[in-house]
Amino acid sequence: MLTHHLSFRQITGQLWFGAGKKLLVTLIYFLFFGSALHAQKTSAFPISSPEAQGVSAAGIDSFLNAAAQSKHEFHSFMFLRHGKIIAQGWWNPYQSTLKHSLYSCSKSFTSTAIGFAVSEKRLSVNDKVVSFFAGSLPDTIPPYLASLTIKDLLTMSVGQAVDPTFAIVSKEDNWVKAFLALPIAYKPGSQFLYNSMATFMLSAIVQKVTGQKEVDYLKPRLFDPLGIKGMDWEINKQGINTGGWGLRVKTEDLAKLGQFYLQKGEWQGKQLLPKEWVAEATSFKIDQAPGLAQSKRDSSDWVQGYCYQFWRCRHNAFRADGAFGQYIIVMPDQDAVIAITSETSDMQGELNLIWKYLLPAMHPKALPLNKADDVRLEKHLAALRLPPSTNTGNHINSSFTKTFSIQPNVLHISSITFNMTNNICHVTLKKDSASYMLNFETGKWLPGKTDMQGPGLVTGGREDFSLLVPYKVEGSYGWINSETLQLKLRYIESPHTEIITCHFNGQQLNADMEYSFNYGKNKLVLQGELIK
Numbered sequence: 001m002l003t004h005h006l007s008f009r010q011i012t013g014q015l016w017f018g019a020g021k022k023l024l025v026t027l028i029y030f031l032f033f034g035s036a037l038h039a040q041k042t043s044a045f046p047i048s049s050p051e052a053q054g055v056s057a058a059g060i061d062s063f064l065n066a067a068a069q070s071k072h073e074f075h076s077f078m079f080l081r082h083g084k085i086i087a088q089g090w091w092n093p094y095q096s097t098l099k100h101s102l103y104s105c106s107k108s109f110t111s112t113a114i115g116f117a118v119s120e121k122r123l124s125v126n127d128k129v130v131s132f133f134a135g136s137l138p139d140t141i142p143p144y145l146a147s148l149t150i151k152d153l154l155t156m157s158v159g160q161a162v163d164p165t166f167a168i169v170s171k172e173d174n175w176v177k178a179f180l181a182l183p184i185a186y187k188p189g190s191q192f193l194y195n196s197m198a199t200f201m202l203s204a205i206v207q208k209v210t211g212q213k214e215v216d217y218l219k220p221r222l223f224d225p226l227g228i229k230g231m232d233w234e235i236n237k238q239g240i241n242t243g244g245w246g247l248r249v250k251t252e253d254l255a256k257l258g259q260f261y262l263q264k265g266e267w268q269g270k271q272l273l274p275k276e277w278v279a280e281a282t283s284f285k286i287d288q289a290p291g292l293a294q295s296k297r298d299s300s301d302w303v304q305g306y307c308y309q310f311w312r313c314r315h316n317a318f319r320a321d322g323a324f325g326q327y328i329i330v331m332p333d334q335d336a337v338i339a340i341t342s343e344t345s346d347m348q349g350e351l352n353l354i355w356k357y358l359l360p361a362m363h364p365k366a367l368p369l370n371k372a373d374d375v376r377l378e379k380h381l382a383a384l385r386l387p388p389s390t391n392t393g394n395h396i397n398s399s400f401t402k403t404f405s406i407q408p409n410v411l412h413i414s415s416i417t418f419n420m421t422n423n424i425c426h427v428t429l430k431k432d433s434a435s436y437m438l439n440f441e442t443g444k445w446l447p448g449k450t451d452m453q454g455p456g457l458v459t460g461g462r463e464d465f466s467l468l469v470p471y472k473v474e475g476s477y478g479w480i481n482s483e484t485l486q487l488k489l490r491y492i493e494s495p496h497t498e499i500i501t502c503h504f505n506g507q508q509l510n511a512d513m514e515y516s517f518n519y520g521k522n523k524l525v526l527q528g529e530l531i532k
Contacts (some may be wrong), residue, residue: 044227044256045085049374051367053081057377058370059361060087064380066353072325072344073386073516075100075495076251080259080337081362089381090251093445093474093492099230099248100341101494103457105322106233106247107199108257109222111154111309113206113214115277116221122209125151129180129201132208136177144184150205152188153198154308155285159186165196165244169461173237176204192288192306196244199309200236203243214241225267226260228253235464245322245458248493251339257320258328258337281308282318282330301351313351315359323457324495325350334362343495343516388476389488390443400425404509404528413526416511418485418502425477427487440475440487447492448473454491455498455515506530 050057060079067074075094079087090096117123129148130137138145144159152158164182172178179197203214210217215233223231231253234246241247260266261282265273284305289297297303301319304312311319313329320328325342327350338358344350400420406413417428425440429452436452449470453459474490480501487500497516502509509528 044252045080045083045259048081048084048086049369050081050086050361050377051369051374053084053086054363054366055079055081055086056361056363056367057087057373059357061373061377061380063353063357063361064089064377064384066357070349070353071346072342072350072353074325074384075341075343076339078251078255078337078339079358080255080339082335083259083263085255087377087381088251089384092385093447093490094341094386096251098472099232099250099493100326101456102247102249102326103245103322103324103495104196104199105254105320105326105328106243106245107196107309108320108328109218109247110199110202110206110214110243111281112222112257112273113218114150114154114202114308115273115281116218117206117209119274119277123150123205125149125154129153129205132205133176133180136174136180138181142184144186144188145180148184148188150202151308153202153205154281155189156192156195156198156306157189157286158193158195158198159184159188159191160193160195161185163193163195163197168197169236169458169463171462173462175200175236175238175240189286192286199244200240200242202309203241207240213239214243215247221272222257222260225270225272226253226256228256232467234458234467237462237464239464242458242463246463251341254320254326254328254339254341255337258330258339261318262330262332262335262337282310283307284312301348315355321347323347326495327351329354331359334359336362341495343497386490388443388445389440389478389486390476391479392481402504402530403532405531406509406526406528409524409526411513411524411526415531416509416526416528425485425487438473438475438487438489440477440489442477442479445474445476445490448475454489454494455496456494 050060074091076090077088078085118125127150128146129150130141130146148158160182164179168175168178175197179201206214206217213235215231228249231247231249233241235241261278264275265271265278285308286306288306289303292303301311301313304314306312307318311321313319315331316333317329317331319330325340325344325347327338327340329338331337338354340350342350400418403415403417405415412432413429415430419426423442424446427438427440429436429438431452436450438450439446439448450473451469452471453465454471472492474492476488478486480486483504485502487502489498491497499514499516501512507530511526511528513524513526
């Protein structure tokens with residue numbers, strides 16, 4: 001995000017008179033874009049005004065306004081046109097320097113690893129999956145399993161009747177063996193079924209043929225050349241990268257992968273990945289909904305065809321995406337890339353905002369410079385924020401210390417202690433044999449760390465989560481009334497937030513625990529009794 005640390009009043013000084021008004025706009029413009037030029041030294045991309053790249057700054061601003069009015073919670077946004085950053089922003093407390101856990105957006109990195117392995121002739125997409133796992137096969141190999149290829153894994157057309165991902169990760173230690181033991185109901189390659197374990201199997205194959213975890217194999221081939229640093233990738237109990245989820249990179253790194261694919265595998269004058277593979281990996285391979293009415297197909301980005309762990313989009317675009325709203329949207333016709341992290345229950349709704357506001361903002365040629373619109377956009381990007389909890393009215397209890405014993409619950413929380421000191425709310429949760437202190441501040445986000453695992457789609461999975469600890473968090477609290485305290489805890493390197501609403505009634509506590517990705521549908525109520 002391009003920001004300048006002087007306040008608006010400091011910038012303007014005494015210039016607000018007559019012709020000075022015009023001078024003011026010019027001054028602010030050069031202050032913003034002067035800082036933009038400085039930022040080029042630390043960014044992989046040059047930075048430009050939107051109009052110079054044929055994009056309306058007002059159109060981008062309209063997108064941000066629409067996002068603010070929507071039900072979607074955006075965390076970050078980067079917009080590249082002709083290889084240059086024309087807009088970028090992070091909604092405080094999210095920051096450009098933070099990694100962000102990816103769900104299925106990770107899959108496109110796994111596809112890339114397969115591409116490198118193919119280019120190095122370590123494997124082909126027509127290789128049979130069973131050929132890599134002699135020691136993990138069932139005693140009898142059914143015909144459909146025998147015919148299953150890497151291409152079937154890449155295109156989500158394994159032929160299994162249901163996605164086995166959650167059943168395997170929550171119950172099994174040997175995911176490879178469990179996957180190969182499952183029945184295949186349909187001829188591989190014939191039917192699409194989204195299947196994250198298929199992507200895990202691709203990661204396992206990469207590790208088999210290279211002797212390296214996927215993240216290590218990609219490092220000299222993709223991550224280092226693109227300047228992607230500090231990434232990590234979750235692993236299962238056998239030390240295999242999860243493949244279909246669990247990669248953590250920064251928002252700019254998402255934009256880099258998008259630009260890499262837009263440039264057909266070329267980076268800084270070097271062809272890292274064959275352009276033929278890029279074309280193959282991002283072109284239509286299988287129809288997700290054969291026979292669907294064209295009217296419904298025209299309104300959905302989920303039925304435009306699936307590629308090799310990429311999705312086709314409307315408007316001749318393609319994308320990587322992950323649950324709750326991580327996107328790498330590549331638009332070859334517009335020579336543009338859009339990277340987003342967010343949390344939403346309606347990913348199509350977020351894509352609709354892009355097509356409604358950003359697509360028409362792009363034009364074939366440069367537009368006349370509009371300093372006022374540029375300054376307005378930059379100020380908007382600099383001011384993006386997600387509101388913390390605050391005290392309502394005069395309901396403030398700054399001296400408050402109580403401990404409650406909690407009735408048995410699925411989270412295994414046995415006690416909660418509240419201690420208010422100096423406007424900081426210290427909350428200690430005792431879970432099983434461990435105690436976790438979480439800190440919250442009213443009216444702002446308070447950064448912190450915790451070993452307590454937060455909400456997530458694979459929280460209950462049999463994985464090795466140790467590389468994620470300690471989790472970075474931001475906490476805020478507010479008294480809704482004299483007996484109701486709201487706590488917000490953001491797991492700042494993931495999409496998710498916990499909200500705990502504590503209702504105090506004399507000796508009793510009822511605490512409503514909501515995870516943001518459940519959107520209030522599965523509220524858990526903890527009941528407690530005061531013990532001191």
